[in-house]
């Protein structure tokens with residue numbers, strides 16, 4: 001952790017944070033600034049091309065006391081997964097560079113990441129997409145339907161309780 005007078009740098013995202021301003025966590029990614037606390041923290045990797053969706057989910061993840069690593073496409077998600085070794089991966093099923101299921105398949109065949117729980121986040125509920133996700137041992141499947149107010153309910157149900 002680098003030091004600037006009165007500031008600490010987040011070891012995860014690099015943000016400089018005023019010591020007095022935070023309750024021990026990076027406001028950007030939720031990482032605990034205390035090393036001992038950080039080692040106990042769960043890490044969630046979120047890959048979604050929509051900054052709006054990422055913003056909503058990361059708020060919930062940080063409220064749960066986890067730190068969050070965000071990716072905007074499958075390639076970045078796979079790279080960050082090997083670097084951050086997440087405890088949970090949330091993958092959008094239709095990212096610009098991939099259908100997300102390709103990334104899920106890659107994760108399942110990556111050493112030390114093969115058993116990581118993966119939740120697919122998607123607006124697609126067609127049988128083919130769902131069965132391909134299930135074939136690749138998806139842990140859960142959340143329908144993210146635009147214009148529906150209850151879209152956050154499933155995440156809370158599977159993640160928080």
Ligand SMILES: [Zn+2]
Pocket residue numbers: 010011012013014015026027028029030031
């Ligand atoms: Zn941070």
